[in-house]
Amino acid sequence: MILKDRVIIVTGGSGLIGREIIADVTRKGGIALNADIAVATDLTKNTVAVDISDETSVQNAIDMVIEKWGRIDGLVNNAYPRTKDWGVFFEDIPLDSWRKNVDYQLNSCFVFCQKVLKIMAEQKIGAIVNIGSTYGIVGNDFTLYEEYGGTSPAAYSAIKGGIINFTRYLASYYGRKGIRVNCVSPGGIFDNQHPSFVSRYEAKVPMGRMGRPDDIAPAVSFLLSDEAKYIIGQNVVVDGGWTII
Numbered sequence: 001m002i003l004k005d006r007v008i009i010v011t012g013g014s015g016l017i018g019r020e021i022i023a024d025v026t027r028k029g030g031i032a033l034n035a036d037i038a039v040a041t042d043l044t045k046n047t048v049a050v051d052i053s054d055e056t057s058v059q060n061a062i063d064m065v066i067e068k069w070g071r072i073d074g075l076v077n078n079a080y081p082r083t084k085d086w087g088v089f090f091e092d093i094p095l096d097s098w099r100k101n102v103d104y105q106l107n108s109c110f111v112f113c114q115k116v117l118k119i120m121a122e123q124k125i126g127a128i129v130n131i132g133s134t135y136g137i138v139g140n141d142f143t144l145y146e147e148y149g150g151t152s153p154a155a156y157s158a159i160k161g162g163i164i165n166f167t168r169y170l171a172s173y174y175g176r177k178g179i180r181v182n183c184v185s186p187g188g189i190f191d192n193q194h195p196s197f198v199s200r201y202e203a204k205v206p207m208g209r210m211g212r213p214d215d216i217a218p219a220v221s222f223l224l225s226d227e228a229k230y231i232i233g234q235n236v237v238v239d240g241g242w243t244i245i
């Protein structure tokens, strides 16, 4: 029960990884609030409708949480908004699309962090976990996509690299204020991707399999908890070894 009674907002809590973060935080005693664009607000069910790319919507969601619970002990920036043309080949990315994705995924992280950190600074306690990615650390292996003519979104590398280093900025800035900010960077999570992608991925990654949401969630819970009380600004990589070779 390392998160007993902690009030923790998880953005994108209805998604592949978010669902498992919600379950893990709850199992460990926390009050996990699913802040997602795909839910209706129902505080009896711990769901808060929010569009993380809309500053007013984020403020409303935070206000609702404060009104009911009076504090925010943890925030997990996990939601994953993207444009419809996300994942087109580099040469074909319109500037407007690039801008929108940076706005949806990176700028929204800034907005949520800034608003929640204001509250955490008053509380003099709190923990934030930003969700990065191995593709914020290393370059892409494009051979994974060769057999079926796919690719990987260029903006993702810029956004996730940005989130990982922004985490260090926040950790250093808030270190003396009793607030800890860290990052968890998952490797590829199995989600019925193209079979050739999966087999090439598995052939390369040292642990021989793609990740699962339940590989990721315990690392997030750990960083939210007092077990990690002297850990700030770290990027905990949960990738079965993808980035070690």
Ligand SMILES: NC(=O)c1ccc[n+]([C@@H]2O[C@H](COP(=O)([O-])OP(=O)(O)OC[C@H]3O[C@@H](n4cnc5c(N)ncnc54)[C@H](O)[C@@H]3O)[C@@H](O)[C@H]2O)c1
Residues within 6 Å of the ligand: 011, 012, 013, 014, 015, 016, 017, 018, 035, 036, 037, 038, 050, 051, 052, 053, 077, 078, 079, 080, 081, 082, 131, 132, 133, 134, 185, 186, 187, 188, 189, 190, 191
């Ligand atoms: N799946 C992977 O292989 C993988 C690997 C590395 C990192 N990640 C990261 O993990 C995080 C979660 O990814 P996932 O695969 O679970 O994504 P997902 O698409 O399964 O879920 C994303 C969730 O975000 C919600 N969402 C979308 N737009 C929103 C908005 N504007 N406001 C609020 N909520 C919104 C969706 O409703 C959904 O519930 C992301 O940050 C992603 O970059 C995923």
